[in-house]
Amino acid sequence: MSSHRSRPSRLGRVITRYVGLKTALGRRFDGERRVLQALDSFLRTDGGRAADLTPESLSRWTQTQTHVSPTVRRKRLQIVRNLCLYRRRTESACSSRILDSFRPAIRRGRPTS
DSSP states (O other): OOTTSOOOOHHHHHHHHHHHHHHHTTOOOHHHHHHHHHHHHHHHHHHOTTOOOOHHHHHHHHHTTTTSOHHHHHHHHHHHHHHHHHHHHHOTTOOSGGGGGGSOSSOOOOOOO
């Protein structure tokens, strides 16, 4: 995150490492960076610097995304999910509870013949 802005949330340090990794690997990550910065900004205003990403805060953030199309919301959630997967791999104390938020609410059964 930029040094001229206020201090990042707890997740902000993870976002900085994640974006740094992706750009070091040659990815153009501008759109993803903006989505993650918006999430970090939301977490700071929602719960202060100590706020972390929880299923509840993710749900509140998602509710602020109603002005965009469902496809854009899905892409933004995919970006956040990828960040959560990265965090789970790099932080041993990271809970995977947030990843449960990304599972579909309805499980599709096998098609019947």
